[in-house]
Amino acid sequence: MRLIAVVLASILAFPAMAEEVVLGLSRDQVAITADFDGSDILIFGAVKRESPIPKGDPLEVVITVSGPQKPLTVRRKEKKFGIWVNTDAVEIDHAPSFYAVATSAPLGDVLTNVEDLRHNITVPQAIRMVGAPMEVQNAQDFTQAVIRIRENANLYQTLEGAVQVDQQTLFRTSIDMPSNLTEGVYPTRIFLTRGGEVVSHFETKIDVRKVGLERWLFNLSREMPLAYGILSLAIAIAAGWGASAAFRLLRQG
Amino acid sequence: MQIYLPIAEVSVNAFLLLGLGGMVGILSGMFGVGGGFLMTPLLFFIGIPPAVAVATEANQIVASSFSGVLAHLKRRTVDLKMGTVLLVGGLVGAALGVLLFNYLKSMGQVDLLVRLCYVVFLGVIGGLMFIESLNAIRRQKKNGPVRKRKNHNWIHGLPFKMRFRVSGLYISVIPPLLVGLCVGVLAAIMGVGGGFIMVPAMIYLLGMPTKVVVGTSLFQIIFVTGFTTLLHATTNYTVDMALAVLLLIGGVVGAQIGTRIGTRLKAEQLRILLALMVLVVCGKLALDLLLQPSELYSIGDAGGH
Numbered sequence: 001m002r003l004i005a006v007v008l009a010s011i012l013a014f015p016a017m018a019e020e021v022v023l024g025l026s027r028d029q030v031a032i033t034a035d036f037d038g039s040d041i042l043i044f045g046a047v048k049r050e051s052p053i054p055k056g057d058p059l060e061v062v063i064t065v066s067g068p069q070k071p072l073t074v075r076r077k078e079k080k081f082g083i084w085v086n087t088d089a090v091e092i093d094h095a096p097s098f099y100a101v102a103t104s105a106p107l108g109d110v111l112t113n114v115e116d117l118r119h120n121i122t123v124p125q126a127i128r129m130v131g132a133p134m135e136v137q138n139a140q141d142f143t144q145a146v147i148r149i150r151e152n153a154n155l156y157q158t159l160e161g162a163v164q165v166d167q168q169t170l171f172r173t174s175i176d177m178p179s180n181l182t183e184g185v186y187p188t189r190i191f192l193t194r195g196g197e198v199v200s201h202f203e204t205k206i207d208v209r210k211v212g213l214e215r216w217l218f219n220l221s222r223e224m225p226l227a228y229g230i231l232s233l234a235i236a237i238a239a240g241w242g243a244s245a246a247f248r249l250l251r252q253g
Numbered sequence: 254m255q256i257y258l259p260i261a262e263v264s265v266n267a268f269l270l271l272g273l274g275g276m277v278g279i280l281s282g283m284f285g286v287g288g289g290f291l292m293t294p295l296l297f298f299i300g301i302p303p304a305v306a307v308a309t310e311a312n313q314i315v316a317s318s319f320s321g322v323l324a325h326l327k328r329r330t331v332d333l334k335m336g337t338v339l340l341v342g343g344l345v346g347a348a349l350g351v352l353l354f355n356y357l358k359s360m361g362q363v364d365l366l367v368r369l370c371y372v373v374f375l376g377v378i379g380g381l382m383f384i385e386s387l388n389a390i391r392r393q394k395k396n397g398p399v400r401k402r403k404n405h406n407w408i409h410g411l412p413f414k415m416r417f418r419v420s421g422l423y424i425s426v427i428p429p430l431l432v433g434l435c436v437g438v439l440a441a442i443m444g445v446g447g448g449f450i451m452v453p454a455m456i457y458l459l460g461m462p463t464k465v466v467v468g469t470s471l472f473q474i475i476f477v478t479g480f481t482t483l484l485h486a487t488t489n490y491t492v493d494m495a496l497a498v499l500l501l502i503g504g505v506v507g508a509q510i511g512t513r514i515g516t517r518l519k520a521e522q523l524r525i526l527l528a529l530m531v532l533v534v535c536g537k538l539a540l541d542l543l544l545q546p547s548e549l550y551s552i553g554d555a556g557g558h
Binding site for chain 2 (some may be wrong): 032034035036037038072073074075076077078079082083084085086122129141142145146148151177179180181182183210213214215218219222225226228229230231232233235237239240241242243244245247
C-alpha cells in the first residue's frame with residue numbers, strides 16, 4: 001500500500017519529468033530501543049519513464065540521508081603560557097548530526113559543481129556558516145574540522161560507487177547508520193543525473209525515534225524533571241541500601 | 254552487549270559500564286572518596302558527553318556512598334554531628350558553586366578552569382598526603398609507636414566551640430563549616446563528590462581520627478551530590494538514568510568489597526595508596542594540558558562559549 005502511495009506521490013509531484021524515481025525503503029522508521037546498535041537501511045527504487053531510455057550519458061544516481069540540522073560552536077586550541085587553551089570559537093549555523101552521500105560513480109563524474117551548489121548535495125555543502133567573527137582567521141578550517149571529526153566518528157559518510165544501477169532503471173544502496181544517532185526526521189533525497197546535470201529528484205523521510213523505555217525516560221526527564229531527578233535518587237539509594245543488605249545476609253549466611 | 258543511553262544518546266557496552274562502576278566502587282569503599290574524580294574522566298574517554306557524565310556521576314556517587322555509609326554506621330565510624338556541620342557548609346557551597354560555574358561558562362574557558370582546578374588540587378593534596386604518609390611509615394619503623402600529632406594550633410583559638418564526641422574533638426564550628434563550603438563549591442565546579450579534598454582536610458586541618466573520617470565524609474557527600482543531581486536534572490536535563498543504574502550496580506557491589514578491604518589495611522597504607530592514585534590522575538590531566546592534542550578543534554553546543 002505504501003509503495004503505491006509513494007508511486008502516486010511521485011507521479012503527482014513531477015508530472016512534467018521524463019524520468020521519475022519510484023522509491024522503496026527497507027524501513028522508513030528507525031526505532032531506538034535499549035539495545036540499539038546502529039542500523040542498516042536499504043534504499044532501493046526504479047526509474048519510471050514514458051519514453052525509451054535517452055541516448056548519450058548514462059543515468060547516474062545520488063542518494064543523500066541527512067540527520068536533523070543543529071547549530072554548533074567549534075573551538076580551536078592554541079598553546080598559551082605552556083598549556084593548550086581554547087581560543088577562537090566559530091558558530092556554525094547548520095550542521096546535520098548525520099550525513100551520508102552515496103553515488104553510483106565517482107562524485108566528479110555524476111555531479112557538476114553548479115548542481116552540487118544548487119541542491120546542497122556533498123558533505124561540505126550540507127554545513128552552513130553565515131559568518132565568522134572578524135578576528136578569527138581561516139574560518140574555513142573550522143567547517144573542515146567539523147567534517148573531519150564527524151567523518152572519523154562515521155557520522156559523515158561519502159560513499160562513492162555505493163549505489164548499484166541496473167540497466168539504467170533499477171538502483172539500490174545500503175546506508176549504515178551508527179549507534180549514536182540523534183532522534184528526529186532524516187530527510188532522504190534521491191537525484192537522477194545525466195552528464196552531471198540533475199534530471200529528476202525525489203524526497204522522502206526516515207523517522208528515527210526512541211521507543212519503549214528509552215522514550216519513557218526521555219519524556220519524563222523533559223516533562224517532569226523534578227520527578228525524574230527524585231526517581232534517579234530513589235533508585236540510587238535503593239540500590240545502595242539493597243547491596244548493603246545483600247552483603248550483610250551473605251556474611252551471616 | 255550494547256545498550257543505548259536515552260539521555261546521552263550514545264550506545265555503549267553494558268559490561269564495560271558495570272566494570273567501571275565496580276572498579277571505582279572498590280576505591281570508593283576503601284578510601285571514603287566518591288570516586289567521581291576518577292569516574293568522570295573515564296566516562297569522557299568512553300565517549301559520554303561531558304555534561305551528561307558530570308550530572309550522572311553525581312547520581313551514581315549517591316548510590317555508592319549510601320551503601321558505604323551504611324557499612325560505616327554499623328561500625329559506628331560516622332560522626333553524625335560533624336557530618337551535619339560539614340553538610341550545612343556543603344549545601345551553601347554547592348549553590349555558590351553552581352552560580353560560579355554559570356558565570357565561568359558565560360566567560361568561556363570553563364573546561365580549562367575545571368581541568369586546572371583538578372591538576373592544582375589533586376597535585377597539592379596528593380603530594381602532601383604522600384609525603385606525610387611516607388614520614389609516618391618511616392617513623393613507625395624507627396621509633397615504634399607513632400608520635401601523636403600536635404593537636405593545638407590556631408584552629409583552637411576560634412569561637413563557637415562544639416564538642417564532637419565520636420571524633421573526640423572540642424573545636425570551633427567555623428573550620429568544619431568552611432571545609433564543607435569549599436568542598437561544596439569544588440564539587441559543583443568539578444562534578445565530583447569532593448571526598449578526595451575533604452578527607453585530607455578532616456585529617457590534617459580538623460585533626461579527626463582517620464577511621465571516623467571516611468564514614469563522615471561519605472555521609473556529607475550523599476547529601477551534597479543528591480542536591481547536585483536534582484539541580485542538574487531540573488536545569489540541564491543531563492542525568493541519564495540508564496547510565497546511572499549500570500554504573501551503580503557495579504558501584505554498590507564494589508563499595509561493599511572496598512569497605513571490607515579498607516578495614517584490613519593500616520591507616521598509613523590506606524593514605525599512601527590514595528595519595529598515589531590522586532597523583533596518577535593529576536599527572537594524566539596535566540599531560541593533557543601540556544602536550545599538543547591530536548585534534549585541535551572541538552565541537553560544542555551552540556551558544557555555550
